[in-house]
Amino acid sequence: MTRPAQQQEVPGVEKELRPRADHGEEGYQGSGRLKGKVAVVTGGDSGIGKAVAIAYAREGADVLVSYLDEHEDARDTARWVEEAGREAVLVPGDLARPEHCRAVVAQAVEEFGRIDVLVSNTAFQMTHGTLEEISDEEWDRTLATNLSAMFHLCKAALPHMDAGASIIGSSSVNSDMPVPTLLPYDVTKAGVANFCAALAQLVGERGIRVNSVAPGPIWTPLIPSTMPPEQVEHFGEQTPLGRPGQPAEVAPVYVLLASDEGSYISGARVAVTGGKPIL
Template sequence: MPEPLIDPPGAEAQLEPRADHGEESYRGSGRLQGKVAVITGADSGIGKAVAIAYAREGADVVISYLDEHTDAEDTAHWVRAAEREAVLVHGDLADPAHCRQLVRTAVQRFGRVDVLVSNAAFQMSHETLAEIKDEEWDHTLAVNLSAYFHLVKAAVPHMAAGSAIIGSSSVNSDNPSPQLLPYAATKAAIANMTASLAQLLGPKGIRANSVAPGPVWTPLIPSTMPPEAVESFGENTPLGRPAQPAELAPVYVMLASDEASYVSGARVAVTGGKPIL
């Protein structure tokens, strides 16, 4: 495989062109006023756009990230500019103990969790099965899928009726790219797990839904894909381009809001017209 354009997991400063997270465009209307949200992968990409939108809708935000401190501080800047509280928590979600500590931090600061967005993900592109090392398979499942389980298990005791869980699935859950085999498998499992959670937690009044993005322009793309794939990224959608992270945020806002009080067990596709089956 050719070397990626930037080192994984990538940083916003390395992204050319820069992504739009709604910094200058998203306008809130109080739809999440007073809520507490925990968002993983909130340093960049979809997670950053969701954090900015949530803050402008009135939510305090716990920003979970690996070690991209500069990007995470920028997310916190926008949250605080919206006059909401930002709590930064860095660490590896592949570690179940860190997942529990993330939730514990949120509860210690705010007393509860109203919205959990499990969004952090790892992927690498490979042309052959032999290229996928055992360690990479295990790590992809740990970050993308097992962390979701551990976060939900830790958060549910601190979630009241009306709370919301949102998992980031993918168009790859139904139309898997062969070059992204481990990633695609986890995204299918996230969709399935979310459907189970909706049924398990419904009696508690806790909703669970997932979002299935198509191609989205984030640092993960040029840091994990060969240059030729990056060059044509998103062109195979009916809209002919990748999404900007800001274009995903309104769906995450809707699913977290009280307006979606009867929406549970759903998977919302944001794919630029490419259907999921």
């Protein structure tokens, strides 16, 4: 699939992505694996989060979608969730703020009474050729959005999660193969992987599972909004499969980890990398 050189403003929107990403809108077939569950998915307006929200709905879950301010994209996610016969709740706002993380959880509990699945997926990154180019503000924003938000979300959600519930963090292949031009992002994704591995051991006695998913290069609006156009044009070509993945190709792993079929999977980091191994 050809990708022209392109650039967007942060955080990027789906309607400007060329070619459009595949979130499973036409292809994902559910089989009731999440029937009756309640899921919170952050970053659910586009990319991996959108694909996860669509898959969860088609598997039978109601979904609260947290997103920053990409309202048109988020409404499209809600439309697909509702077409699957499930309830969609949209909550815009900045998860870099701890109080908003708590508000997202509170809204889910108000709407649904509990949380069965929490997917912490929101992420921010920017490309820089030197350390000196990274401002203090950008460093703080990246850590707050990608890593601290997961802490605040989990801390707020755990009192509303029962045995059998699942927490899933979006890590990255960068967690142990850091790309030098994405240094703050690399740090946060390694942090997500370690946070999930540690939390799995803390909450195992409650019957709650915690895992992370480590995607490789996935075609989402984040890419043209945070990378130079010439890198966008060749994005993902370095993988053994020779292409970037689509969000729809990652979502089934999130389904497994959320479902009762994954009842003995906890503390894991699952690679979806197009052939690049993780340690």
